[in-house]
Amino acid sequence: MTAWFSQHGRSVAQTLQRFARTPLGSVLNILVIGIALSLPAGLYLVIDNLKSASHQFATDPQVSVFMALDADHTEVARVAVRLKQNPRVQSFKLVSRDQALQELRQSSGLGDVVDSLPRNPLPDAYVVNSKDNSPQALEALRDEMAQWPRVAHVQLDAAWARRLDAVLRLAQLIVAGLGVLLAVALLAITFNTIRLQVLTRRDEIEVIKLIGATDAYIRRPFLYYGALQGCAGGLVAWLIISGGVWLVNHNLGELSHVYASLFAFKSLALTDSIFLLLIPGLLGWIGARLSVGRHLALIASK
Amino acid sequence: MITLSHVSKRYPGGYQALIDIGFAIETGEMVFIVGHSGAGKTTLLKLLAAIERPTSGSVVVNGQNVGALKPLAVPFLRRNFGLVFQDHKLLFDRNVFENVALPLQIMGYARNESARRVRAALDKVGLLKYEKSFPITLSGGEQQRLCIARAIVHRPAFLLADEPTGSLDAEYATEIGDLFRSFNQVGVTVVIATHDQTLQARLSPRVIALKQGALAL
Structure with a gap:
């Protein structure tokens, strides 16, 4: 059990070293993922806010x-x-x-x-x-x-509220579609990052295979890399959205004073924030798993 | 204990590397596999460590049929071996200590135990003072000794070496030969593929000679 923990601890440490070894590339990747994620997440938040406003009217x-x-x-x-x-x-x-x-x-x-x-x-x-x-x-x-x-x-x-509600439901559908597309993009980004890493670490992989490393051991740092990269992207998206909400609320002080109940723009709820961190992490893990599995098989067949 | 019976290996494309090989290596023996380049020495070593699989016949290591191993079991078989490569296969982005620690890391040793064993192995091959250096700063002979330290750090039952003195001058070759003898003296089964006559004369091992893929008597 201790061996298991220390192996995983070392894998995480190795992963962080890999991030540190190519700081610019890592940061750019994480930014791309973060910005891509902030689009659907931000739109989701806007729709959520409008919905709760329109609901106040539509229900009464x-x-x-x-x-x-x-x-x-x-x-x-x-x-x-x-x-x-x-x-x-x-x-x-x-x-x-x-x-x-x-x-x-x-x-x-x-x-x-x-x-x-x-x-x-x-x-x-x-x-x-x-x-x-x-x-x-x-x-x-x-x-x-x-x-x-x-x-x-x-x-x-309430007619306008009902109409808005219908429009919002459509917009929600569009955001969900956008979310799916960007999830696929995240998978693709991770797949490619890990592909390049596997190829540049080809010698290392071959050597540690020869001295008795299991496939799980070889995969582990790549999986951590994918997952951490996804989580970091999620964090960037969260920061972008929180910053955006702060800017909106700050600059629209006058307006929000007039429409107090309507446009006090809410930020992401705690559960939404957690999802925004975990789902990209999971997607990154999946992308890395697909990539490393495929490329290890390619190395093994040579 | 290693037993080969009726082992043949044909590579895709039709090249016949080994033809009907059969022999046994007892635990604690030192064996040289000799022959010209292309005689099949390297292929034979690869069959032992499950890097290649025989086309026919059986390779049995400690009671396990290597040719029939499931892929998941192969890493665990390899942990019985220490492999010394002609081209060293060191990792140049890690220092000497980290290179030797690699097998222990893979096997999940705790950090303290691992450090202790790595230092013992480095001391054995005389590289303890280079612990923090990177392999690129070492001479050819030192790199070979580093490779040997990595091969024996997890105390394997078998030490397999492919042309360990191939690229070294005579003085270094003698050192390496003495190292192998010292491991053999503490009970490690040593199998060396080589065409180095002086090494053979110095260690006077049991010799298995190959000629164009077949046993030469």
């Missing part, structure tokens, strides 16, 4: 009913009665035009513009929650309410 869909600008109080109140009687409406809330103007002034930072308006351009509006949140029910409710007198416009607030 509201219907906004805008009254005509010149509708008077009784006409607005009559719509409230209809809403109260409608079996499909769960709850509703009046946002009066004064109230809406007040909110706009406070939340958008457009106070000066709002103040300079000669008169309030906003209509009275109801924010309605439907009992049934399925898209069909919401659309039916919208069509019904649009027929009511003095109602100017009915809008499904």
Whole structure:
């Protein structure tokens, strides 16, 4: 058991020596892998962020009913009665035009513009929650309410969120495809790196085979090399992404203040970070295993 | 103990290297395999260490049929042998100590035990003071002795040497010959393929002569 550990320890040490012996080549390889990985991982993160934002809306869909600008109080109140009687409406809330103007002034930072308006351009509006949140029910409710007198416009607030959700699902598929392609690229990079190493260490391999090294012993430092190179690439990708998130959050301070709940850009979760380190390591190991197996067989056959 | 019976080796392409060879080498013997270049000496050594496999016949080492070994078992068979090569096959990116430590590393020796044995082997061949040097800085005779240190560091039962004095001048050759004799005296079975007459005269071993791939009597 101690022999086993010391052999593996030595293999790791040997592997690190190999990295150190060709520092430029190793660093460039790791950078290539890191940058390649940061693409799908970064896109995944962007989509994840947008999704959680769109979910906030999509799960609590509201219907906004805008009254005509010149509708008077009784006409607005009559719509409230209809809403109260409608079996499909769960709850509703009046946002009066004064109230809406007040909110706009406070939340958008457009106070000066709002103040300079000669008169309030906003209509009275109801924010309605439907009992049934399925898209069909919401659309039916919208069509019904649009027929009511003095109602100017009915809008499904969640519609854009739902559309975004659909687009994001497609984008996710594309990122998954990109991820698969880059995984193959990582395999190819590792395969080639290890191929060159096996060829330059051909004499050494032949000698240690002659003095009784098993194939497992010969393979081990190459496998460690592949795995460590993959992990290092994953680490580079993680740094690129974390740096990117920091830059976004730092520079968009103004914007994120305004859209506080929406665009506080989240970084990679712990489990995602661990995957980002381990999966490239595993892929590197596999690439190295394929390469070293093939090239050892070639050496043995000569 | 090594036993060969009816061993033939034909290389792909039709070259017949060995024809119907049969002999036995007892444990603790010193044996020279002699003959002209191309007589099949090197091929014979390669068959013993499972570097080549016989086309027909059987090579039995310590009760194991070498020709029928599974690939996974070959490394473990090779650990019974110390191999000395004419071209040394040293690793030039490692120093003297690391070259000799290689077999022990492969066999998983602990670092302390390994260092102790490496120093003993280097002391035996007179290279202890060059421990930290790189092989490229050593003379031809020193490189050959380094190769011998690597071959005996794991205390193999058999020492196989292919033309160990082939590229050396007479003085070095004598030193090397004495080294082989000292290993043989502590019980190692020594098999040397050579056409060096002076070495043969000095060590007066049992001789197996080959002529064009067959045993010459």
